[in-house]
Amino acid sequence: MSFIKKTLASFGVGSARVDSILQQEFLVPGETVPVAIEVYGGATAQDIDTIELKLCCQYIDEEFENKEGDRHGRKRKVKRTFTLARWTLPNAFTIQPGEQRNFQAEIEVPWNTPVTISDAKVWLETGLDISMAVDPTDKDILTVRPDPLADGVLSALEEEGLRIRRVECEACDGFPMPFVQAFEFVPTTGPFHGRWRELEIITFRHGERLDIWFEIDRQKQGMTGLLSGLLGTGKLHRQLPIPADTAPDKAGKMVLEYLDACE
Structure with a gap:
């Protein structure tokens, strides 16, 4: 050569x-x-x-x-x-x-x-x-699809008339990764239509559970920012832990019952 x-x-x-x-x-x-x-x-x-x-x-x-x-x-x-x-x-x-x-x-x-x-x-x-x-x-x-537990939650929200409007990975402190993925929904039909303007959730899976944080905008004044709440305090009042061994359909029902009680 x-x-x-x-x-x-x-x-x-x-x-x-x-x-x-x-x-x-x-x-x-x-x-x-x-x-x-x-x-x-x-x-x-x-x-x-x-x-x-x-x-x-x-x-x-x-x-x-x-x-x-x-x-x-x-x-x-x-x-x-x-x-x-x-x-x-x-x-x-x-x-x-x-x-x-x-x-x-x-x-x-x-x-x-x-x-x-x-x-x-x-x-x-x-x-x-x-x-x-x-x-x-x-x-x-x-292409990445949700794991069965997260899929059970997202499917349940969709079946109740909540449509995903925006999904974004955003920087956030206090987690093992430098970001979290946020899902923003708007109610188009179903029991939450007319009650809410929008819903935002953040999910984070640990080995033993799925943690979900929620923010609901009812007053039509705009979201205060679920992510900013995480950044500011690291804790939110609306947090639902779901054990990892929960059946996907049961996880979806748990989330719907939790949201229905958020008045």
């Missing part, structure tokens, strides 16, 4: 590429999912130190526009990336030109992986660790 080809390969020119293939149509938090990884050789032989997989998502944060740190300046919304989980396949190998190598991995989808509704985005990044090179990376946008 010529000197120039070796040099170009060391900096990622004509290098290997990687593809990851999820073995099912969508992800569910708490489940383990098989992933097929395919590595294709480039123009030259290359040494691959490891294969790394990262499950990532996007959330909205706020920062002050004043670069000097004036905390009285205006805030602006910014999109940030968070790595939900990371896995490494420590298989060092050499990929030859035109060669294809196949690997299998399993990824455990963490609790509280955002449900991909509205603007929520979750993706899998698969990268090759090549010394001195720009790491070849495959990025796959994924």
Whole structure:
């Protein structure tokens, strides 16, 4: 191999590429999912130190526009990336030109992986660790559905005439992750139509329970901000814990009974 080809390969020119293939149509938090990884050789032989997989998502944060740190300046919304989980396949190998190598991995989808509704985005990044090179990376946008317990709650709200208007992952302190996912509903039919203007909920799954926080706007004066309540005190009066072993349909009924009593 010529000197120039070796040099170009060391900096990622004509290098290997990687593809990851999820073995099912969508992800569910708490489940383990098989992933097929395919590595294709480039123009030259290359040494691959490891294969790394990262499950990532996007959330909205706020920062002050004043670069000097004036905390009285205006805030602006910014999109940030968070790595939900990371896995490494420590298989060092050499990929030859035109060669294809196949690997299998399993990824455990963490609790509280955002449900991909509205603007929520979750993706899998698969990268090759090549010394001195720009790491070849495959990025796959994924579909995430709620786990059965959360699905029982969301389905029950929908069946009572509450329509999801907005879903957003927003920065929040006091949780293991730097954000929470908030669901905003409006009553269009059913028993809450005419009683409420809107409902906002935040869910957070622990190993042994699902915690749900609620804010209801009845007076048509606008929400005071469930998230700001979490940020300000870390506690809210309207909080409902649901044991993890609760049947999904029963969890939905618990939430409806709780909301019906919130007068």
